[in-house]
Amino acid sequence: MRKSLVLLLLYTAISRADTCSTIASQTNIDVAYPLELDYIHEQEKYWSTSCISLKPSCILFPTSAAEVSTILQAINEGDESFAVKSGGHNPNNYFSSVASGPLISTARLNEAILNSNTGVLRMGPGNRLDDIAKKLQGSGWTFVGGRIGNTGTGGLMLGGGLSYMSAQYGWAASSALEYEVVLANGTIVTASDTENADLARALRGGGNNFGIVTTYTLQTYRQGNIWGGNVIFKHDDKVASNLLRAVRDFTEYNIDDRAAVIVTAERSTGLVIPELIDIELLDTWILFLFYDGPTPPGNLFRNFTEAGVPIANFAKQRTYSEYISGSNWVVVKGSVVQIGTETIPLPSSQDSDVVMEGIHEHWRSVSSKTLLELGGIASIAYQPFPKAITRQAKARAPDLIDADDGADRLILELNYSFIPQIDYEKMGDVLEETYTGVRQRVLGWQEEGILSDVYCPIFMNYGFYRQNYWERLRPESRAFAQQVAAKYDPNNFFRNRTGGWKP
The missing domain is CATH 3.30.465.10 (Uridine Diphospho-n-acetylenolpyruvylglucosamine Reductase; domain 3)
Known part of the structure; x- marks a missing residue:
């Protein structure tokens, strides 16, 4: 018994x-x-x-x-x-x-219901960005999402979300009007600017610390055909110098908020690029150009397209759905992927070469360690973070990123992919050396007065697990997130039982 x-x-x-x-x-x-x-x-x-x-x-x-x-x-x-x-x-x-x-x-939480009169969209986190673009195709409305179609909407929104349209509308999260959230104890609540407003703010850049979002209600925006695509250059010192100067100048001087660029350098022992470009020994620059309209003004991207003689130019008019789904070639199948990031103050025109070329030389030096790694691919993406993004974000909704509009910045995305899983920590050391080296250089240039001492949060969507997202936010944002977590998850369920950066 x-x-x-x-x-x-x-x-x-x-x-x-x-x-x-x-x-x-x-x-x-x-x-x-x-x-x-x-x-x-x-x-x-x-x-x-x-x-x-x-x-x-x-x-x-x-x-x-x-x-x-x-x-x-x-x-x-x-x-x-x-x-x-x-x-x-x-x-x-x-x-x-x-x-x-x-x-x-969340794969089956994939609703996408659009009010065709107001442009308000109810979207489930089970959608990927290309799913939403396809569902909105032909409606005359578009959403502020990321740049790679295969990206899930849930993580993108909770990390903030950087978009080709961010200079027009802020972060992807800036257009979130309302959240349906399941709290740690199973309670279902609504978070918006009028109901549980503290939770709504915390969800814009706060990650997975406060609940599981099951529906996002978003404002979408009018859009017809867009223009964009990849322009590819073989690396040489002159092309590198021209492109680094071009992305710096674009960040400060561009006044057409419908335009966006990503300037990416790629290195590998072998990679096949779509549209029949096969490069055995890859050392290239791949530009992502975007214009929210059928044709950009004639000289808008000239500093980029004339940086050298391109290997290929695929920029053309197309639908947004075609464009974002066509970006999925960047997803490296069958590999371990590691992503890290840094945010840097934009150097002055006078100091551009010192800073931009100094950072790029550091990246090339460290990334050389990965080129003999089986399946090794190294990339760095220079992404403008102009004042326009922060102005638009602040005008729409409060968030934890809380960047001021007093300075232009650049967001760097650092990627290493490789095949042997046993090398996860070893390659993680290389990634840490990469972003730490960038940070040390920035701090040194700030001490010398070459770079301004401005607030530079790191971008959650690109962060490596060893980076401390919360320490790079304003202390007030971190304290606020801790208060919200204590209020909505008093037993530390999400802190103790699932991964992610914890405030």
Whole structure:
């Protein structure tokens, strides 16, 4: 009798700790286990194979906020770690991936309902950016999303979201009017500027610390055909100097907020670029040009397109949907992906060469260590962060990034991809050396008076797990996030049970 009671108690404890079996036996929520097709298919959708290799105990597929609430209540009964996955773009292990715990996939929270009169869109986090662009195609409305179509909307919005249209409308999160959120205890609430406004602000740049967003209500904007595409140059010192000068000057002097650029340098022992450009030994510059209209003014991008003799120029008029879905070639399949970032003050025109070429020389020196890595690809993207973005963001909604509009900046995205998963930490050291070297140079130039001493938060959507996102925000923003987390998650459920940067 006593043995039976012990076994019963043991079975009960195991059952309480096993969210997968609880959800499978007591609800109609779809649960996929290892070796099942839904599990395999969903697990393959991460950008990095390091995340794919982390095997959750099951994958849960809720279709509503109520079902997410049920799942969180079940997880609360045990002590498992868990993760929430939108598009799987974030390559940091355990941020949207988990080993031996339940994974909540938002794939079936994929509604996209547009009010064609007002442009207000109700969007689920299960959509990717190209999904939304396709669903809005032909409506005359567009959304402020990211630049790579395969990116999930959930993580993008919670990190802020940098868009080709940010100089017009601010961060992607700046256009969020309302959030439907499931809190740690399963309570479903609305967050907006008039209801739970502190939570709404915290969700704009606060990551996954406050709840699971099941619906975003967004303002979209009028748009017809756009112009854009990639322009590719083979690297040489003159092209590099011209492009680094061009992106610096564009950030300060461009007055047409419909225009955007990303200037990317790529190095690899081999990579196939779409549209039949095959380069065995890659050392190139790949530009992403964008204009929110059918044709840009004639000289707008001349400093970029005439930086040298391009290998190829694919810029043309097209729909936004075609453009953003056509960017998915940048997703490197079958590789470990690591992304880091830095934000730097824009150097003056006088000091442009010292700063821009100094940073680029540092990147080339460090990235050379990766070129013999199996499948190694190194890239650096120079992305304008002009005053116009912060002006538009502040005009629309408060956020935790809280950048001032008194200075222009550049956001650097640093990417390394490679095949051997065993080299995850070794390559992480190289990435850390890259962004740390940039930071040290910036601080040195500030001491010398070459760069202005301005607030430079790092951008969550590009952050490496070793970087401290919260320490780079204003102290007031971090304190506010801590207050909001304590209010809406007093038991530290999200802090203790899932990954990500914690305030």
